[in-house]
Amino acid sequence: MDILPILEKLVFPVLENGLVWGLVGLGVFLTFRIINVPDLTVDGTLTLGAAVAARLLTSAAGVPPVLATLAGAGAGMLGGLMTGLLHTRGKIQPLLAGILTMTFLYSVNLRVMGRANIALMNIQTLVPQNPYARLVMFLVTAIVIKLLIDLFLQTDLGLALRATGDNDRVVRTLGVSSDTMKVLGLVLSNGLVGLGGALLAQYSGFADAQMGIGTVVIGLASVILGDMIFGSRTIARATFAVLMGSILYRGIIFLALRSGFNASDLKMVTALLVILALSTTRLRELVRV
Amino acid sequence: MEAMLEIIGLQKTFFAGTPNETKALKGINLTLAPGEFVTVVGSNGAGKSTLLNAIAGVFPPDEGVIRLGGEDITRQSEVVRARRIGRVLQDPMVGTAPSLTVAENLALALARGQRRGLRWAVTSQKVRLFREELARLGLGLENRLNDKVGLLSGGQRQALSLLMATITRPEVLLLDEHTAALDPRTAQLIGDLTAMWVREHRLTTLMVTHNLEQAIRLGDRLIMMHEGKILFEVKGREKQELTIDGLRKAFTRVRREDFAYDRAVLAD
Numbered sequence: 431m432d433i434l435p436i437l438e439k440l441v442f443p444v445l446e447n448g449l450v451w452g453l454v455g456l457g458v459f460l461t462f463r464i465i466n467v468p469d470l471t472v473d474g475t476l477t478l479g480a481a482v483a484a485r486l487l488t489s490a491a492g493v494p495p496v497l498a499t500l501a502g503a504g505a506g507m508l509g510g511l512m513t514g515l516l517h518t519r520g521k522i523q524p525l526l527a528g529i530l531t532m533t534f535l536y537s538v539n540l541r542v543m544g545r546a547n548i549a550l551m552n553i554q555t556l557v558p559q560n561p562y563a564r565l566v567m568f569l570v571t572a573i574v575i576k577l578l579i580d581l582f583l584q585t586d587l588g589l590a591l592r593a594t595g596d597n598d599r600v601v602r603t604l605g606v607s608s609d610t611m612k613v614l615g616l617v618l619s620n621g622l623v624g625l626g627g628a629l630l631a632q633y634s635g636f637a638d639a640q641m642g643i644g645t646v647v648i649g650l651a652s653v654i655l656g657d658m659i660f661g662s663r664t665i666a667r668a669t670f671a672v673l674m675g676s677i678l679y680r681g682i683i684f685l686a687l688r689s690g691f692n693a694s695d696l697k698m699v700t701a702l703l704v705i706l707a708l709s710t711t712r713l714r715e716l717v718r719v
Numbered sequence: 720m721e722a723m724l725e726i727i728g729l730q731k732t733f734f735a736g737t738p739n740e741t742k743a744l745k746g747i748n749l750t751l752a753p754g755e756f757v758t759v760v761g762s763n764g765a766g767k768s769t770l771l772n773a774i775a776g777v778f779p780p781d782e783g784v785i786r787l788g789g790e791d792i793t794r795q796s797e798v799v800r801a802r803r804i805g806r807v808l809q810d811p812m813v814g815t816a817p818s819l820t821v822a823e824n825l826a827l828a829l830a831r832g833q834r835r836g837l838r839w840a841v842t843s844q845k846v847r848l849f850r851e852e853l854a855r856l857g858l859g860l861e862n863r864l865n866d867k868v869g870l871l872s873g874g875q876r877q878a879l880s881l882l883m884a885t886i887t888r889p890e891v892l893l894l895d896e897h898t899a900a901l902d903p904r905t906a907q908l909i910g911d912l913t914a915m916w917v918r919e920h921r922l923t924t925l926m927v928t929h930n931l932e933q934a935i936r937l938g939d940r941l942i943m944m945h946e947g948k949i950l951f952e953v954k955g956r957e958k959q960e961l962t963i964d965g966l967r968k969a970f971t972r973v974r975r976e977d978f979a980y981d982r983a984v985l986a987d
Contacts, residue, residue, distance in 0.1 A: 584840055602798055
C-alpha cells in the first residue's frame with residue numbers, strides 16, 4: 431500500500447486547516463493574550479475577509495488573487511477598527527462592542543457578496559491545486575506571519591502594546607494612550623483574521639455568510655491548547671504554540687469526525703474542548719496551591 | 720529663576736451637587752523652582768493625592784491653572800502630560816508591567832515622550848545603560864535584566880518604578896506615598912534612593928508621604944495640607960531643625976487657630 435495518498439488525504443488537510451486557522455489563532459492571541467481585550471468581532475471579520483476576497487476574485491474586473499487576499503485582510507482591519515472605536519471612544523464594554531460589530535458585519539457580508547455564498551470553483555486563486563505546493567504555501571505564510579508578530583512585539587510600539595494588556599496604567603503614566611494601543615491591537619488582530627478568512631475561502635472553494643460562526647472559540651481553542659502543551663514563556667514560544675495548538679485542534683476535530691461525530695456536532699466538540707482545557711488549567715492551578 | 724511647576728488657585732470638588740460632595744482642593748497655590756524637592760504631609764483626606772493627580776492630569780480641575788515650565792497644561796490629558804512628568808504611585812504593582820522583563824520595562828520607560836515606532840526596543844546599547852543604572856540601586860537587578868518583573872519583590876518593583884519614572888529626567892517627578900506599601904527597611908532604602916536620584920539629576924519633585932520623619936529628612940521644603948488647603952510650609956534652616964514632635968505641634972496649633980476662627984465666624 432502506498433503511504434503518500436493516505437498522507438495527502440488524512441494528514442495534509444489537518445496541517446493545511448491547522449495552518450490557515452493558525453492565522454486566526456494568532457489574531458485571537460493578539461486580543462485575548464496581548465492586549466487583554468476579549469474580542470468577538472472575529473466571527474464577523476473572518477467572514478468579511480472571505481466575502482471581500484471572494485467577491486473580488488469573481489468580479490468582472492479580475493482582481494489578482496494577491497490583491498483580493500490583502501483586501502480581505504484590510505477589510506478585517508476595518509472591522510477591528512470599528513470595535514476598537516466603539517470600545518475606547520464609545521466606552522462600550524469590549525465584549526458588547528465585538529458583538530455589535532459582528533452583528534453589523536453579518537449584513538455587510540451579505541451586501542459584499544450580494545448573496546449568501548460565493549463559490550470559487552474554477553477560479554484562479556492564491557491557493558495552489560497541487561497538495562504539496564499548497565502545504566508549502568500555507569506553511570510559509572504561517573511562519574512568515576508568526577515571525578513578523580514576534581519581531582513586531584519586540585519593537586518600541588510592540589512593547590507598548592504588550593504593556594497595555596499587562597498593566598494599562600503604567601502605559602499611561604509613560605505617556606502612551608492605552609486606548610490607541612487597544613485600537614491598534616484590535617486592528618491587527620482582525621486584519622489577521624480577515625487574512626485567514628480570505629485564504630480559507632480560497633482553500634475551501636467558497637465564501638459563506640455562516641462560515642464565521644464560532645471563530646472566536648476555534649481561535650481560543652488553538653491559543654489554549656497550544657499554551658497547555660508548549661507554554662508561553664517567550665513571545666516566540668507563545669506564537670509557535672498557537673500555530674501548533676491550531677494544528678492539534680484540527681487533529682482532534684479530525685479524530686472526532688472519525689469516531690462517529692457528525693459535522694454538525696463540531697461546534698459542540700470545540701466548545702467542550704475549550705471548556706475542558708480551561709477547567710484543567712484551573713484545576714492545575716488549584717493543585718499547585 | 721523661573722518656576723518649573725506653578726499651581727494657581729487650584730480647586731476640585733468631587734460628586735458636586737450630591738450628598739457625597741467633597742471639596743478635595745480648596746484653592747491651592749504652590750510654586751516649585753527648578754530642581755526643588757518638596758515633601759507634602761497631611762492627614763487622610765487632606766487632598767495630597769488629589770493634588771498630585773490634578774498635576775498629573777488624572778482629572779481636570781474645576782478652577783485654577785497648572786503651568787509646567789511656563790506652559791499652561793491645565794487642559795492637557797494625562798497621557799500628554801506624562802511625556803514630561805514622571806510618577807511613582809503607592810502600589811508597587813501599578814508602576815511596572817509584570818509579564819515584561821526588567822529590560823523591556825526600562826525600554827518602555829526610556830521611550831517616554833518619543834514617538835514609538837518599529838525600532839527594536841531592547842538594543843545592546845540600552846542594555847548597557849540599564850545595567851549601569853540598575854547596578855546603582857544595589858539590589859542586584861542588573862543581573863536580572865531578562866527576568867519578568869512579576870518575579871520581583873515589592874521593593875524591587877518599586878525601585879524599578881522609580882528608575883522608570885526618572886530615567887528620562889522628566890521635568891517634574893510626582894511621588895505619591897511611594898514607600899508606604901513597603902516594609903520599613905525597604906521603605907528606607909527606596910526613600911534614600913529617591914533622595915539620591917532627585918539630587919543627582921536635580922529633578923523638580925513633589926513627594927507625598929505619611930512618614931513625617933521621611934518628610935523632614937528629605938527635601939528642601941515641607942508643606943502640610945489639611946482639608947484641601949495648604950496649612951503651612953517650612954523650609955531652609957527652619958526645616959532642618961524641625962522634629963516630628965515640632966511638626967505635630969505646629970499642626971495642632973494651626974488647626975486650633977482655624978477652629979478659633981471658625982468659632983468667631985459662627986458667633987457673628
